Amino acid sequence: xxxxxxxxxxxxxxxxxxxxxxxxxxxxxxxxxxxxxxxxxxxxxxxxxxxxxxxxxxxxxxxxxxxxxxxxxxxxxxxxxxxxxxxxxxxxxxxxxxxxxxxxxxxxxxxxxxxxxxxxxxxxxxxxxxxxxxxxxxxxxxxxxxxxxxxxxxxx
Amino acid sequence: xxxxxxxxxxxxxxxxxxxxxxxxxxxxxxxxxxxxxxxxxxxxxxxxxxxxxxxxxxxxxxxxxxxxxxxxxxxxxxxxxxxxxxxxxxxxxxxxxxxxxxxxxxxxxxxxxxxxxxxxxxxxxxxxxxxxxxxxxxxxxxxxxxxxxxxxxxxx
DNA sequence: TTGCAAAATGTTATGTTATAACATATTATT
DNA sequence: AATAATATGTTATAACATAACATTTTGCAA
Numbered sequence: 121x122x123x124x125x126x127x128x129x130x131x132x133x134x135x136x137x138x139x140x141x142x143x144x145x146x147x148x149x150x151x152x153x154x155x156x157x158x159x160x161x162x163x164x165x166x167x168x169x170x171x172x173x174x175x176x177x178x179x180x181x182x183x184x185x186x187x188x189x190x191x192x193x194x195x196x197x198x199x200x201x202x203x204x205x206x207x208x209x210x211x212x213x214x215x216x217x218x219x220x221x222x223x224x225x226x227x228x229x230x231x232x233x234x235x236x237x238x239x240x241x242x243x244x245x246x247x248x249x250x251x252x253x254x255x256x257x258x259x260x261x262x263x264x265x266x267x268x269x270x271x272x273x274x275x276x
Numbered sequence: 277x278x279x280x281x282x283x284x285x286x287x288x289x290x291x292x293x294x295x296x297x298x299x300x301x302x303x304x305x306x307x308x309x310x311x312x313x314x315x316x317x318x319x320x321x322x323x324x325x326x327x328x329x330x331x332x333x334x335x336x337x338x339x340x341x342x343x344x345x346x347x348x349x350x351x352x353x354x355x356x357x358x359x360x361x362x363x364x365x366x367x368x369x370x371x372x373x374x375x376x377x378x379x380x381x382x383x384x385x386x387x388x389x390x391x392x393x394x395x396x397x398x399x400x401x402x403x404x405x406x407x408x409x410x411x412x413x414x415x416x417x418x419x420x421x422x423x424x425x426x427x428x429x430x431x432x
Numbered sequence: 433t434t435g436c437a438a439a440a441t442g443t444t445a446t447g448t449t450a451t452a453a454c455a456t457a458t459t460a461t462t
Numbered sequence: 463a464a465t466a467a468t469a470t471g472t473t474a475t476a477a478c479a480t481a482a483c484a485t486t487t488t489g490c491a492a
Contacts, residue, residue, distance in 0.1 A: 142488090144440070164477070182441060184479065189440095200417075201356040203449095203478060223409045232409070240403055247396055252423030253379045253388070260416060261356075267408030298459090300469070319449075338470060340450065345469095359449060359478095 125155045128211040132195050141193050149174055150186040151195055151207060160204035160231055163187060199224065199231065201261045209233040220259040225266035232266070281311045284367040288351050297349050305330055306342040307351055307363060316360035316387055319343060355380065355387065357417045365389040376415040381422035388422070 129152055136143040143151075153169050154161060161169065163183045170178040187205050190196035197220055198205050208220070210233070219241060223232045248255055285308060292299040299307075309325050310317065317325065319339045326334040343361050346352035353376055354361050364376070366389070375397060379388045404411055 142439080144487095146441075162478075177442095179442070179444095180478085181443075181480085185441075223404065223407070225409075226412065232407070234404075234407060236400070236403055240399055243396055244392070244400065247392055248379065248390075248418060251379070251388070251390060252426070253381075253418075253420055254422075254426050255418060255420040256382065262404060262409075262411060264409055264411040266410075270408070270410050298468080300458095302470075333471095335471070335473095336449085337451085337472075341470075 124212065125152065128155055128207070131212050132193075136193060139193075141189075143193070146178070146182070147186045147189055149176075150178075150183065151190055154196060154205065154207040157206075159229065160199050160202065160206040162204050166205065197222075197233075197259065199261055200259075201263065206231060222259065222261050223266070224261060224263050225269055226263050227265050227269035230266060236260075280368065281308065284311055284363070287368050288349075292349060295349075297345075299349070302334070302338070303342045303345055305332075306334075306339065307346055310352060310361065310363040313362075315385065316355050316358065316362040318360050322361065353378075353389075353415065355417055356415075357419065362387060378415065378417050379422070380417060380419050381425055382419050383421050383425035386422060392416075 129148060132151060133143050133148065149170060150166060153166055153173060156173070157169065164180050166187070167178045167180045167183040170176070170183070187196060187198070191198060191205075195208055195211060196205055197208055199222060202224065221234050221236055223234055225231070245255060285304060288307060289299050289304065305326060306322060309322055309329060312329070313325065320336050322343070323334045323336045323339040326332070326339070343352060343354070347354060347361075351364055351367060352361055353364055355378060358380065377390050377392050379390055381387070401411060
């Protein structure tokens with residue numbers, strides 16, 4: 121578990137170096153906060169958790185700035201439908217994804233980052249662009265109930 | 277134009293009566309505000325515009341409550357990605373839609389409510405539900421550049 | 433190595449979006 | 463008319479986000 125987080129942080133560091141971005145100590149710690157949480161957090165949650173984890177202050181303002189950086193670097197996503205941030209689940213793999221897709225459980229609030237089939241995505245994209253609209257890289261956020269909560273709700 | 281708005285208001289009234297919902301004068305005026313705007317507005321924008329249009333006060337708190345009602349009645353949608361509200365574009369037609377889809381232009385901020393093919397939607401839905409996740413009625417909000425802005429940006 | 437410019441972070445203030453809690457008014461039902 | 467339910471008014475405050483400017487740190491050229 122810790123290994124996974126460490127290797128993600130390592131990978132993030134390497135990737136930033138390669139592209140000339142500065143993954144500073146604080147930025148790295150913000151990313152680590154999200155990786156450790158394993159779930160989406162608000163900017164203010166992050167600032168609070170940061171203080172607890174690292175006994176070091178972080179204003180919400182700074183959290184926002186660091187999140188901006190991490191999002192630009194593709195290391196963090198923002199869930200627009202819940203105003204929360206979460207670490208990209210593909211940091212430690214090679215997987216490149218331009219259109220992240222999230223399944224958000226409205227019961228337990230866990231978020232699963234999935235990869236829809238490229239075929240389906242292409243069809244979706246084509247269907248939209250046929251109307252003359254040009255998609256920017258924008259994510260899908262789909263709400264519902266995850267398998268686990270579904271099972272808990274309707275036992276038997 | 278005014279006819280379209282009036283007929284939408286009429287239709288909304290009829291539909292609410294039929295289902296036992298109370299589309300009061302204020303609620304109807306909030307809906308009218310959105311229909312007249314023809315674009316998404318924030319709750320505070322609506323309260324402001326309401327005062328201008330009807331020379332009658334409306335607190336933001338009240339606007340939120342009326343928007344909640346109108347959303348429940350299926351007459352208004354909320355754009356979760358921009359915290360704005362807009363009248364459903366299908367009030368005056370028979371079209372029933374459980375999963376609204378929006379194309380949001382990040383340039384001119386116009387919003388187009390589209391209907392993706394049922395085939396494509398079914399495929400998308402199946403693909404997601406195969407993972408064990410149960411979708412609730414959730415809309416798609418896709419950002420990009422509309423045809424008009426696209427043309428303006430790259431002439432010739 | 434020093435000095436400068438750019439980037440990052442700190443700090444304070446304020447803007448924007450949304451809800452809580454309780455009071456008052458209106459409406460439907462008996 | 464009494465009363466219960468619904469709707470609206472009002473005030474306060476929570477939650478999310480950005481602006482503006484000060485200070486510190488870093489990278490780089492002289």
